Amino acid sequence: MSYELLETINSPQQLRALERKELEPLAVQLRQFILESVSQTGGHLSSNLGTVELTIALHYVFNTPEDRIVWDVGHQSYPHKILTGRREQMSGLRQYGGLSGFPKRSESAFDAFGTAHSSTSISAALGMAVASRNAGINRQHIAVIGDGAMSAGMAFEAMNNAGVTPDVNLLVILNDNDMSISPPVGALNHYLARLLSGQFYAAAKNMGRAVLQHMPPVLELARRFEEHAKGMIMPATLFEEFGFNYVGPIDGHDLSALLPTLQNLRELGGLQFLHVVTKKGQGYKLAEADPVLYHGPGKFDPEVGIQKSKVPAKPTFTQIFGQWLCDMAQADERLVGITPAMREGSGLVEFEKRFPKRYFDVGIAEQHAVTFAAGIACEGQKPVVAIYSTFLQRGYDQLIHDVALQNLDVTFALDRAGLVGADGATHAGNYDIAYLRCIPNMVIATPSDENETRLLLTTCYEYLGPAAVRYPRGSGRGSDIVAKLESVQIGKAVVRRQGKRLALLVFGTLLPDAAQVADELDFTLVDMRFVKPLDEETLLDLSKNHEGFVTIEEACIMGGAGSAVTETLNAQGVLMPVLQIGLADEFIDHGDQGLLRSKAGLDASGIRASIQRRFGDDISKVNAA
Ligand SMILES: Cc1ncc(C[n+]2csc(CCOP(=O)(O)OP(=O)(O)O)c2C)c(N)n1
Ligand SMILES: CC(=O)[C@@H](O)[C@H](O)COP(=O)(O)O
Numbered sequence: 001m002s003y004e005l006l007e008t009i010n011s012p013q014q015l016r017a018l019e020r021k022e023l024e025p026l027a028v029q030l031r032q033f034i035l036e037s038v039s040q041t042g043g044h045l046s047s048n049l050g051t052v053e054l055t056i057a058l059h060y061v062f063n064t065p066e067d068r069i070v071w072d073v074g075h076q077s078y079p080h081k082i083l084t085g086r087r088e089q090m091s092g093l094r095q096y097g098g099l100s101g102f103p104k105r106s107e108s109a110f111d112a113f114g115t116a117h118s119s120t121s122i123s124a125a126l127g128m129a130v131a132s133r134n135a136g137i138n139r140q141h142i143a144v145i146g147d148g149a150m151s152a153g154m155a156f157e158a159m160n161n162a163g164v165t166p167d168v169n170l171l172v173i174l175n176d177n178d179m180s181i182s183p184p185v186g187a188l189n190h191y192l193a194r195l196l197s198g199q200f201y202a203a204a205k206n207m208g209r210a211v212l213q214h215m216p217p218v219l220e221l222a223r224r225f226e227e228h229a230k231g232m233i234m235p236a237t238l239f240e241e242f243g244f245n246y247v248g249p250i251d252g253h254d255l256s257a258l259l260p261t262l263q264n265l266r267e268l269g270g271l272q273f274l275h276v277v278t279k280k281g282q283g284y285k286l287a288e289a290d291p292v293l294y295h296g297p298g299k300f301d302p303e304v305g306i307q308k309s310k311v312p313a314k315p316t317f318t319q320i321f322g323q324w325l326c327d328m329a330q331a332d333e334r335l336v337g338i339t340p341a342m343r344e345g346s347g348l349v350e351f352e353k354r355f356p357k358r359y360f361d362v363g364i365a366e367q368h369a370v371t372f373a374a375g376i377a378c379e380g381q382k383p384v385v386a387i388y389s390t391f392l393q394r395g396y397d398q399l400i401h402d403v404a405l406q407n408l409d410v411t412f413a414l415d416r417a418g419l420v421g422a423d424g425a426t427h428a429g430n431y432d433i434a435y436l437r438c439i440p441n442m443v444i445a446t447p448s449d450e451n452e453t454r455l456l457l458t459t460c461y462e463y464l465g466p467a468a469v470r471y472p473r474g475s476g477r478g479s480d481i482v483a484k485l486e487s488v489q490i491g492k493a494v495v496r497r498q499g500k501r502l503a504l505l506v507f508g509t510l511l512p513d514a515a516q517v518a519d520e521l522d523f524t525l526v527d528m529r530f531v532k533p534l535d536e537e538t539l540l541d542l543s544k545n546h547e548g549f550v551t552i553e554e555a556c557i558m559g560g561a562g563s564a565v566t567e568t569l570n571a572q573g574v575l576m577p578v579l580q581i582g583l584a585d586e587f588i589d590h591g592d593q594g595l596l597r598s599k600a601g602l603d604a605s606g607i608r609a610s611i612q613r614r615f616g617d618d619i620s621k622v623n624a625a
């Protein structure tokens with residue numbers, strides 16, 4: 001396809017100079033460009049195909065970047081990136097040194113707020129609106145939020161606050177495509193469905209008439225306009241109860257509906273809520289038919305779509321977990337599996353099929369997921385919370401206050417621990433060891449391969465208190481899986497190789513790289529298995545016949561597993577040089593996962609180089625270090 005029109009748009013000013021009739025052809029080109037581009041880089045396809053017209057309309061009507069747009073999650077912001085001068089950089093999307101897959105303030109003045117974790121947009125846009133009001137600046141602040149993201153507590157906290165905040169210009173646009181990553185869950189979703197089906201309208205008609213009688217004249221004008229434009233109005237919705245003027249639902253792929261409605265809302269100012277209905281994957285039949293598969297695909301050929309690889313792939317850690325969960329659920333009927341909206345990503349598809357009554361997708365609600373698990377544990381059942389390391393950050397107080405303080409029996413399966421690759425800094429699971437270690441009662445396991453993951457999941461599941469097992473995104477190097485559900489002694493490390501001078505203490509899946517170095521340089525190699533409790537006995541034994549320790553983990557150095565080792569040695573009065581290898585005190589942007597690891601010095605050559613830098617080529621400086 002020719003992108004003749006699209007190629008003339010390098011900024012929203014140019015877009016705003018287009019004639020109205022040119023916008024539909026622009027939308028066709030933009031959609032095709034996204035499909036081609038994402039098929040070559042991988043990325044969040046379905047959501048972006050769904051926001052093409054909405055993005056064009058927003059930049060056409062509003063004076064961006066002076067008016068602020070906050071994209072919730074931001075995985076739907078590719079049309080925005082393309083229309084705001086980044087079209088030519090799309091070929092480097094999510095790759096090292098290239099464009100981020102999410103809005104990023106350092107990337108463009110049009111990216112008003114950095115997002116990627118869900119449901120922050122209304123809070124951020126409200127904060128901006130208050131700041132503008134206080135500074136006497138008249139501009140518009142727009143939060144574009146999906147129906148999935150809308151279901152999270154934080155969105156409602158923001159609405160609750162907005163409803164009593166006077167004199168702010170805040171427009172919330174609910175992009176309702178009736179999908180989260182998986183099919184949507186929860187009562188809000190049912191409510192939105194009722195709004196769309198008209199049932200709500202029918203039920204609320206009489207009550208709505210009463211509300212409309214009290215409408216200020218300017219809103220009444222807007223209502224008439226809407227009624228005229230779309231032939232419908234929904235009175236007294238939930239959103240109006242929060243103090244917003246609710247408009248919609250309107251077709252989010254119809255520019256003739258979007259443009260006048262947005263113009264009207266811009267004029268009105270104040271607290272406005274626009275409900276638009278879109279289709280995830282719009283315009284690409286395969287994505288429309290299977291928006292889950294096309295939510296965040298890798299590269300694919302748009303002509304044939306995503307194809308199953310003919311070569312059997314090594315199982316991912318996620319799959320190892322998913323299989324373990326089913327096996328354990330089969331063995332123990334007290335097991336309950338919980339996911340906050342990440343069924344596919346966390347490996348729970350099979351579990352849901354086999355154990356539907358024990359499966360809970362609670363929506364994008366990490367805090368709730370943790371406390372919900374705590375409640376289940378109080379009654380003697382055994383919850384397993386399958387959650388990405390980065391998203392457990394959301395449930396931190398709940399983890400301390402509701403689970404650990406009461407020493408409740410909850411197992412956390414922490415997926416995406418360490419560097420995740422293309423999603424970048426927002427999704428990296430680099431902090432879990434540091435944020436978990438300081439919590440009393442926690443057990444923290446760091447399996448080194450697939451079978452260890454299974455072993456340590458069983459071990460932590462059997463432990464009658466809070467426990468976390470962390471494992472990375474993707475596959476390991478392949479280890480034989482023992483089908484029987486076996487456990488190991490909690491807090492006991494395994495010496496994998498006896499060597500001399502230095503002992504490499506490995507926490508997690510960097511073990512094969514460390515093993516290579518240990519073999520080459522004749523060092524001792526230890527699979528520590530647990531960060532907490534730490535195997536003090538083995539550490540003290542090793543300190544007697546080694547000259548130094550090297551701790552290795554794919555997690556932040558500060559407060560990490562290496563810190564646990566140095567604290568223990570200090571407490572025991574053992575003077576021992578310790579080199580801590582892990583992630584430095586900086587955010588690491590997107591890029592290929594292997595490349596990021598090697599840049600961070602976490603592959604064999606990086607580990608060797610760090611050891612040589614610290615201890616010298618012949619390791620003769622060990623005692624002097
Ligand atoms: C706090 C948090 N939890 C989970 C996710 C993972 N996640 C990203 S997009 C998404 C679904 C969002 O659904 P919706 O807002 O409706 O947008 P859509 O994908 O339908 O465009 C989820 C669960 C996240 N980004 N942040
Ligand atoms: C935007 C978002 O948060 C998710 O779509 C995330 O990108 C999924 O990551 P995985 O691909 O690692 O499941």
Ligand SMILES: [Mg+2]
Nearest residue numbers: 146147148179
């Ligand atoms: Mg959605």
